[in-house]
Amino acid sequence: MIQKGLAYVDDSTSEAIALLKGTPTEAGKDSSYRSRSIEENLQLFLDMKAGKYKDGEKVLRAKIDMEHTNMLMRDPIIYRIKHAHHHRTGDKWCIYPMYDFAHGQSDSIEKITHSICTLEFIPHRELYDWFIQALGIFPSHQYEFARLNMTYTVMSKRKLLQLVNEGFVTGWDDPRMPTISGFRRKGFTPLSIRNFCEKIGVARRENMIDLSLLEFCLREDLNATANRVMAVLDPIQLIITNYPANQTEHLTSENGPDESMGNREIPFSNTLWIEREDFMEVPAKKWFRLAPGSMVRLKSAYIVQCDTFDKDENGNITKIYCSYFANSKSGQDESGLHVKGTIHWVSAAHAINAEVRLYDRLFKVENPSAEEGDFKNNINPDSLHIISNAYVEPALQAATMEDRFQFIRKGYFCLDKDSSAQQLIFNRTVTLKDTWEKAKS
């Protein structure tokens, strides 16, 4: 390019270059070094490469048009001096190219026909084409599309880097990160991500995709494929007073809505853990669950009726006492009873203790990048809630990293990589839809 008279060495400081560049509304002015001879430019450039000058002392610029309406065309810098150690050339090669100069060439070398990037690079296309033309190389073309934005998160690599570097998340694969490794660790399935991509499409207008669409795709796939199991996240003890104290029954429960998913056995006894939120001392209206005097079905087991309960000195409920109907056993119910609610449970003597990590959106606001000030001011302080004393049914001891589970009535979960045979750790992938939660408020 120097030999074609299309590039020149400029000795100006970066401040001087910026000054002469003008502004979007004012034209720039030519540098006083712009008219150097080809021979002089060539020699200076070779010296730059050889390390004869210090960083910032000289740059090589394309000779285009300082009055161009596209600022990128106002004699953009091609090479700057950097005395950086390179893993291949060591300290011999002291100049490094700018993005716009390198971009088209790396595409061209690989014979790329469609080089895809985001909208902010639209003004760069003119320069991309100019370099390819000036160099006379394979004409790759750049096509721009809108980037994917999603509510309650940030997608820019630069912003995500800050979250990692400044410790707001544990790493690039933190399940709260909108990265592929984060998605995987959180339990997203490949199919659900592909379906999501297909649904959102590709276009050239700015967009903001609802997180709920991604959640929909997740639930759609997981609902069809995840094995159902029972886990109690906030345990409270339930004692069946009329069930033999040292009896264990092995009940059968289906693994999913599709019969082909098969069945498994769950141990049942007189002392169970149930979810604290499934009992209300003073029931709300339209309450289908447990309350003094009310009946519920224990999933895949019996119907029980709440007789009484214990409270500690702080007013917290500590134990719930029920009686069961022996003829109401799941699958062979002859009791004739009809109950509105079914709750999940695990047998206290057989349950495995597990850690469960509940994730929520990383940011409090829909579009953190649009807020005033640092986007990190809007981080959701409750994006991770760790439960260390959850109880899960014994079948989960055999869980593998590939498994996806639905903890019945609680959501979809998978094993975390921190998990071990001694300490099971589960990540919540996504909650179930919860119309009751909405109805309450």
Place this chain on the structure above:
RNA sequence: UGGGUUAUUGUGUAAAGGUAGCACUACAGAUUUUGAUUCUGUCUGUCUUGGUUCGAAUCCAGGUAACCCAACCA
């Protein structure tokens, strides 16, 4: 009188001059041994003003709004 890009329901995306459709969300109802799933139904849209045309989201003209461009970053 800088230049560039984009405008279809709350969100995303179709409709290449001929019925504005699909999905998510929201809401209502039915079924349900998961207040899940499934099923049924309802709501909301062509940025604006003109023009061309039998007929315009689409073509033309003028407005408006949003985003991008002044790193020796990518």
